[in-house]
Structure formats: C-alpha cells, structure tokens
Amino acid sequence: MSLDRHYISAVEVSTISSRYPRTIGRNARLGSHGSGSDSAIVILRTDTGRSGWGLLAGALPPENQVVGRSVIDLIDPDTGVRDPAMSALDFALHDLVGQIEDLPVYAVLGAHGQRTISCYDGAIYFADLDPDDDPRGVQAVLADCAADDAAGYRAFKLKIGRGNRWMDRAAGDRRDIEVTRAVREAYPRHRILVDANDGYDCDGFIAYLQAVADVGLYWVEEPFLDDAADLARLRRHLSDTGSATLIAEGESNPDLDSLLKIAGNGDIDVLLMDVVSFGLTGWRSVMPTVAELGAHASPHAWGLPIKTLYAAQLAAGLGRVNTVEGVPGQTLGADTSAYLWRDGELTVPDRPGFGIPLGE
The missing domain is CATH 3.20.20.120 (Enolase-like C-terminal domain)
Structure with a gap:
C-alpha cells in the first residue's frame, strides 16, 4: 500500500443530521428518543488531494498531533488505528485508507463476510x-x-x-x-x-x-x-x-x-x-x-x-x-x-x- 506517501494536511469538523420517519418513543429505561439528531463528523484531507470522513468517535485529538503525519503512521490497514489517542478518527481513517487504495472498507477489513x-x-x-x-x-x-x-x-x-x-x-x-x-x-x-x-x-x-x-x-x-x-x-x-x-x-x-x-x-x-x-x-x-x-x-x-x-x-x-x-x-x-x-x-x-x- 502507498499510505506512507500521503500526509494529513487538514482536519475539519462538521455535522450531519439524521431524521427518523416518526417520533421514536420510550424504552424500558429512557423517555422519548425524538425524531432525529445532529452528529459531529471529522474530515481528513491529505497533501495529495485525498479525503476521508466519518462520525467523530470520541474526543478529537489536538490538530498538531495529526496534521503533517503520514496516513500509515496513524493507521495500520491490517489492524486499525495505531494509537488509542487517535480513536476518534477511526471511521475517517478507515474511509481514507479505502479512498487512497481504491478499496471498499469491507475489503480493507478482509472481506471475510458477505456483502x-x-x-x-x-x-x-x-x-x-x-x-x-x-x-x-x-x-x-x-x-x-x-x-x-x-x-x-x-x-x-x-x-x-x-x-x-x-x-x-x-x-x-x-x-x-x-x-x-x-x-x-x-x-x-x-x-x-x-x-x-x-x-x-x-x-x-x-x-x-x-x-x-x-x-x-x-x-x-x-x-x-x-x-x-x-x-x-x-x-x-x-x-x-x-x-x-x-x-x-x-x-x-x-x-x-x-x-x-x-x-x-x-x-x-x-x-x-x-x-x-x-x-x-x-x-x-x-x-x-x-x-x-x-x-x-x-x-x-x-x-x-x-x-x-x-x-x-x-x-x-x-x-x-x-x-x-x-x-x-x-x-x-x-x-x-x-x-x-x-x-x-x-x-x-x-x-x-x-x-x-x-x-x-
């Protein structure tokens, strides 16, 4: 893989919105679950013009710990995110690997199941x-x-x-x-x-x-x-x-x-x-x-x-x-x-x- 030739040039945070077809009510523990919500996402861009994004899966690491690092330094395509401190970028990094290598995420994960x-x-x-x-x-x-x-x-x-x-x-x-x-x-x-x-x-x-x-x-x-x-x-x-x-x-x-x-x-x-x-x-x-x-x-x-x-x-x-x-x-x-x-x-x-x- 060529992940060592791509360096993170920008980390951007944005939001996406989810909407249910109806208001979702109570369960055994909680009150109404509402009709949808907004969620934070993170977009990773590289110096080679590639990008990957995903839900923000935790606290965003400081930008200076991400920008300038090669993709291969942040994620091992065979096992996942290398440093738990970067776990918030889990989905964005997996998406980015797929974008760089022209592979769907399921193939990056090994394609052991059915599509x-x-x-x-x-x-x-x-x-x-x-x-x-x-x-x-x-x-x-x-x-x-x-x-x-x-x-x-x-x-x-x-x-x-x-x-x-x-x-x-x-x-x-x-x-x-x-x-x-x-x-x-x-x-x-x-x-x-x-x-x-x-x-x-x-x-x-x-x-x-x-x-x-x-x-x-x-x-x-x-x-x-x-x-x-x-x-x-x-x-x-x-x-x-x-x-x-x-x-x-x-x-x-x-x-x-x-x-x-x-x-x-x-x-x-x-x-x-x-x-x-x-x-x-x-x-x-x-x-x-x-x-x-x-x-x-x-x-x-x-x-x-x-x-x-x-x-x-x-x-x-x-x-x-x-x-x-x-x-x-x-x-x-x-x-x-x-x-x-x-x-x-x-x-x-x-x-x-x-x-x-x-x-x-």
Whole structure:
C-alpha cells in the first residue's frame, strides 16, 4: 500500500443530521428518543488531494498531533488505528485508507463476510404508551410495524420492559406479552427479536419467555443486568425447553473480559458492542476471539441510520455477523444511495471507503 506517501494536511469538523420517519418513543429505561439528531463528523484531507470522513468517535485529538503525519503512521490497514489517542478518527481513517487504495472498507477489513446482510428494524418502541393523556395502545405498535414493513423490513426488534419504569410491574409484563403476541399474529413470517434494556430480573424474564414460547423469538437482548449466573440460568431454560432463541448482550457499558468469559461458557451467543463507541479497530481486535469462542457479533447501531451502514461494512469485512440493526430514516448531508436496500437485506457498495460522499 502507498499510505506512507500521503500526509494529513487538514482536519475539519462538521455535522450531519439524521431524521427518523416518526417520533421514536420510550424504552424500558429512557423517555422519548425524538425524531432525529445532529452528529459531529471529522474530515481528513491529505497533501495529495485525498479525503476521508466519518462520525467523530470520541474526543478529537489536538490538530498538531495529526496534521503533517503520514496516513500509515496513524493507521495500520491490517489492524486499525495505531494509537488509542487517535480513536476518534477511526471511521475517517478507515474511509481514507479505502479512498487512497481504491478499496471498499469491507475489503480493507478482509472481506471475510458477505456483502448482503439481513437487517432488522430497531425502531419498535413503546408507541402504545403515548401520548400520556390518551395512550394509543397495542394498535400503535402494530402501526409502526406496518410502516416499517412497507419500508422493506422483514424483522422487528420489539422493545419490552414496560414494567421497569412506565407501568405497574404486572401490567407492564402483560403488555409486553400482548405486544409480542400481536406482532407475531400480524406478521407470521417475520423474524421477531426482543430487547428489554435490562428491564427485567431473571425470574420475570423467564416468566415472559414462558408466556411467548410459541412465538419463536430469534433473540433476546439485554434481558436483565449482566450477571453470569443469571445468564447461565437463562441458557438452561432455553435449552431445557428446546428453544433456539439466541442470547444477545454487551451494548450497555460492556465489561469485555466478563462478556467474553460468559460467551466462552456458552451463555452469550451474540455480542453487541456499539459499532462507533467500540469502533472498527476494537472490533478488528476482538473478532478473532469471538470466532474462537463460537460466538457471533451484531454491533449496536441504534441512533443514527449511518451506523447501520457502518455495521454492514463491518459484517462484510470481518464476518461472524448474521444480522445488523436497522435504523429507519435519512442521513442529511451525505449520499447513502449506493447502499442497496431490498426486502429486509442491505447490500454494501463496491466503492472506495464507505462509499458515502458528503454533500456539497
């Protein structure tokens, strides 16, 4: 590679905007997620006229520690960002490598996966509870599913855990069951995942699973606060009932060593560390261990539609990813049209870098 012949000449910070197709409501822990947000991006320019950009993944390092350095000094194309102090530039540097070498990011990562990946809908929240003065009930959740089905989704991740904060515990648990069963009845062929955002304890969650045992959940995500003994108990329950449901963990404040140990015990199937905050470099480092343990990955992508595209590139590059989290909506200020979305599957483009030009 010729990365040693390209030197950083400028570091620029800008913003892009994300917009959801509707206001996204509450989950088990947090209030309304709104209708979108603005995000900081960083653009790296070289003395040879090349540029790469990406979400700013942390605190920007001082400009004098970046400008004047060769690209190869900042990133090893085989492993990622060399210095943790430069981790905020992770996505911009990977994009820049692809632009210089005329390679898509997934090829820089090794092209160990498939360019087309299943993509589930991560936007099914507690619409039934809104508005406070006249809650719309289960039909509101079904309406959101219908809108996202029309947009091409063939898998729904349902937020559950209403009894953790927003409803009486017993009533909230009943509503979780009602919603899960209603979505399955309305969409008998769609894949259903559930995410409790740690809104249950182990006993309560097993009771929920017993009530929806015939739904055929693809995975359960963050059912309760990470605890090795509780996750082992959950695994025993699933095994004893002959369930193929996967256990997905690791989004919230992950203790990586503990998670890998639990995965090694067979009690976590899918690791979820956030695609941006954990980073491409972080995933490149940990994925061999994930594979060795027989586990899989699906980086958390909620919040920004562009994070779904990053996760898809990671899946195509590193492998060991069977599905990625879809964030319905638009990214304003960037051209994402090269990514093909069809019938529940996302295909990454064979274009340099991430294949996402910034608007003028």
